[in-house]
Amino acid sequence: MKTRILSVLILILFTVTGYAQEATEKTVEAPAAPPLPFHTIEGYGGGAITPMAYLVNPGPKDAIFGAPATAFSYVNLGHKNLQAFTFTETLFQRIELGYGLDRLGLGTLPNDIEDARLLKTDLLGDAIESALSETGGTKGVNLSWKDS
Secondary structure: OHHHHHHHHHHHHHHHHHHHHHHHHHHOOOOOOOOOOOEOOOOOEEOOOOEOOOOOOOOOOOOOEOOOEEEEEEEEEOOEEEEEEEEEEEEOOOEEEEEEEEEEEOOOHHHHHHHHOOOOOOOOOHHHHHHHOOOOEEEEEEEEEOOO
16 A cells, blocks of 8 residues: 555656646756766666666756656566566756665565575574565665765
8 A cells, every 4th residue: 555655656756847847947948968878776876887877867957856767677587576566757957766666576585594504493584584585675765965
């Protein structure tokens, strides 16, 4: 339920910032830049070697909002897979707000680890089970200040 509410709020934010971006583009004509750099699975932008070094779609110099960006990443490794859905918005060409919703499917790995353990006691209980469950996932919100 909380994920749905957060998703709706993010979509509303991107709709509002999209209208603000459109109004800004009408007053300030600037050449369109490519939507770089790409998103990481945590929800912030950056290159593979230098994450968080570059802003995603910062927009024109006098604009409050940059262009909103979204990405979906999927990695399939047989029975293991990763899906990541990320949103990013840049404010004042300095502040980047990002959100990442990730799902990591570990296939049979949790059961293989359980079978290979020498000590069959459950020391950490539900914490390990939920962290290694096939349906487990992570959610994160990222707020970054970038100055170049």
